[in-house]
Amino acid sequence: MTQQRTIAWVQSPAEFPDTDSALQQPNGLLAASETLNPDWLLASYKRGIFPWYNQGEPVLWWSPSPRAVLFTDEFKVSRSLRKALRKAQADPDRQITLNHDFEGVMRACAAPRSDEAGTWITEEIIQAYCGLHARGLAHSVEHWHHNELVGGLYCVSLGRMVYGESMFSRQTDASKIAFACFVSWLIEQNVHIIDCQQATRHLLSMGAREIDRQQFETALVHAASQPPLTWAPRQLEWTHD
Known part of the structure; x- marks a missing residue:
């Protein structure tokens, strides 16, 4: 049986995992957090990570491959x-x-x-x-x-x-x-x-x-x-x- 992979729940941008740990399905899903603000955005974009989520969801962070x-x-x-x-x-x-x-x-x-x-x-x-x-x-x-x-x-x-x-x-x-x-x-x-x-x-x-x-x-x-x-x-x- 294939073990289902999970994503990290991060409390600060410093906790973002390596991008190569992003899921393949859905492609690029890397982490989740409760917080979104300019500091998080700046830290994420420096590493090629971006937020994408729907209203009512946790903040989901992505690094897809291919890009x-x-x-x-x-x-x-x-x-x-x-x-x-x-x-x-x-x-x-x-x-x-x-x-x-x-x-x-x-x-x-x-x-x-x-x-x-x-x-x-x-x-x-x-x-x-x-x-x-x-x-x-x-x-x-x-x-x-x-x-x-x-x-x-x-x-x-x-x-x-x-x-x-x-x-x-x-x-x-x-x-x-x-x-x-x-x-x-x-x-x-x-x-x-x-x-x-x-x-x-x-x-x-x-x-x-x-x-x-x-x-x-x-x-x-x-x-x-x-x-x-x-x-x-x-x-x-x-x-x-």
């Missing part, structure tokens, strides 16, 4: 997205901005979606990541149309390691346009890798691929040790054709 990542020089722009980017750039009523409304983006990502039963972005998650944003370690990209927020995404960044979290769209291609402009800016900043956590058809279509945990953690250590980016609020544009 979905996007190498920025492999970013794919479809013909339809390239057309949408050109149209957006020609529209004076559209702007793509960096770090103009972090909490607004998070709450938009948390809003109910027609294809999902609920959201993992709880109020506890929002407050923890807003705390990380206040420390200059979590960031947002906004897509505005007529001064209304129509799409965007948020992420965490340590050094030149960027961890993508979630995105939303209220108009067709709004998040894709924001993401493309963000990748273009990251390339200019010498950022080579974005953690996508889980492979989805949406991300794979834009060039994301899977690598094993060891490859990911090696890339993470190298990127996170680089000088941090300057995340001052600004406008972003697509500059790489």
